[in-house]
Amino acid sequence: MNGSASPSATSSRTTRLSSGSRPLVTPSSAPSPPYSPDLNPIEQVWRAIKREVSAMFVRGYEHMIATIARAFEQLAEKKAYWEKLVKMFLSPKYASKMLSQ
Known part of the structure; x- marks a missing residue:
């Protein structure tokens, strides 16, 4: 898109490029789902790691990686x-399979 194009020109161009009467959806205009770290298992792991690392004085990059x-x-x-994470994020059927191995 051209930086000098007016909003009305841009919207008419978008409508013209679309199929039918629906406007063209670009990745930047598509709605994104809300971010929910509580529902992402790796965020729980990072939270626990951050808790451990924040209690230490890190002397440099290599020390941080090792920590x-x-x-x-x-x-x-x-x-x-x-076990708590498996039970929290998997259905009871799959959690029992994972924990019985």
Whole structure:
């Protein structure tokens, strides 16, 4: 689109490019779903890692990477933590399959 085009010219061009009477939907104009970190399992893991890392003084990039890796490994070793996530995000049928292995 041209920066000098007026809004009315742009909207008429959009309508003209569309099929039928519906306007053309571009990725920038398409509605996006609301962001919900509580429903995203990896956000729960990152929240726990951030909690561990924020309590430490990080001396540099390499130390930060090692600290994050250590926090992740400690979480992976906590069976109660990942069992809770499996039960929270999977249906009871699949959760029981995952936890019985």
